[in-house]
Amino acid sequence: MADELDRAISDTLAEMRTATSEHAVELGRRLVDLLDRRNALAATRTADIAAIAEGIDRAVHALDDAASSAELMRRACERAAELCSADKVVLSRFDGDRIIPVAAFSADPDTTPALPAGFGLPAGSPEARALETNTVTVGSQIPAELRETLGANGFTIVPVVVDGTAAALVHVGTPLDGSRRHALAVFAEVLGGCFERVGLESRRDRQDVLLRESAQRWSSDTEFDTVTARGSADLTQAGAEHDDAARRLLDPLTEREADVVRLILTGASNSTIAAELVITVDTVKSHVKRILRKLGATNRAELIAKYQSSTR
Structure with missing residues (x-):
């Protein structure tokens, strides 16, 4: 629409250069009408853009609160x-x-x-x-x-x-x-x-809980008698030591790779990890390859074994 008005204005101006006085008056009226229409269209577009900008602002605030x-x-x-x-x-x-x-x-x-x-x-x-x-x-x-x-x-x-x-x-x-x-x-x-x-905030909290529970479960399997004798206070200390060991294991990794490892340690499949982290399965596979290389493991089972060994 704007392009059509611009062309019509240009044609009218060109026609006015060679028009008779009588015809020039008619063309002048047409030109005024075309300019008014173009200005009205520009004002409408400006109002539309302002409304869209406000809509984006509302959307950003709504998403940010999720x-x-x-x-x-x-x-x-x-x-x-x-x-x-x-x-x-x-x-x-x-x-x-x-x-x-x-x-x-x-x-x-x-x-x-x-x-x-x-x-x-x-x-x-x-x-x-x-x-x-x-x-x-x-x-x-x-x-x-x-x-x-x-x-x-x-x-x-x-x-x-x-x-x-x-x-x-x-x-x-x-x-x-x-x-x-x-x-x-x-x-x-x-x-x-x-x-x-949201992935970094909510999932990391949940995965840390799962990781801690797994560490304590592995600990209780190998040190049940000792932990029972020490009581609940020592169990808390053992859990903290496992957390420290887990953090040392994850040090070479990026935050996203650490998220993937936490899910691997809970037994999650590639498709489950992809759904949890809102990424594609191919991206998960790429992360897993880099993780195994960084941590010196050949497969998931060896990675889990390394974790169990480091937390004992």
Whole structure:
């Protein structure tokens, strides 16, 4: 629309240069009308951009307050719908080469959207293009698994990057224009950062508890008689010593690699670790390779044995 008005203004000015006096008056009226329309359009666009900026600010505050991954995913769907003026949103994670919906939102208060089944990533699909380019992508052919949830009037998708890897997709049930597509890209970037924060805060606390319990359980298996004689005070000291030993073992690792080790020590599989840390299975495998190399272990069993040995 703006481009059409600019062209019309340019054509009118060119025509006025050679117009007769009588015709120039008519062209002058047309020019005034075109300029008024362009100014009105510019004012509307400015107001729209201001509203989008306010929407991004509200979304950031809502995401930042989320205390768990489940709450973060629910709020992400709600805020994406508000930001994009959409009725339906689906948030999905990756499991290998499959897309697994994990949260959904519907603006209809009488409807609780059911989570669609997981589906593969079709080559050449809008989802594949969004992941290849790491950009917001508009599509018209909605995957069959999402049609009941998103509708059939076109959609927009954006990848969510966590720890440097696309770990999730946001499907918005409407095609977006330029300004709202940009807003969705900013939103996805903030969401990725929030996933990292929640993962580091809530999961580390839970994993530390599991790690401590495992250390105490291994300790009781090998030192049951001694621990029983010492009483509860010595058991607490033994637990602290195990924690110190565990920290020494994890010293060479990055924070994310330490998170992966804590889950390995609880017996978690690659897919479970990926779900817990909101990363892909391939990323988990890469972390595991680096962990084994850094800690001098050839496989998970040897890694666990090293931990047991260091905490005895």
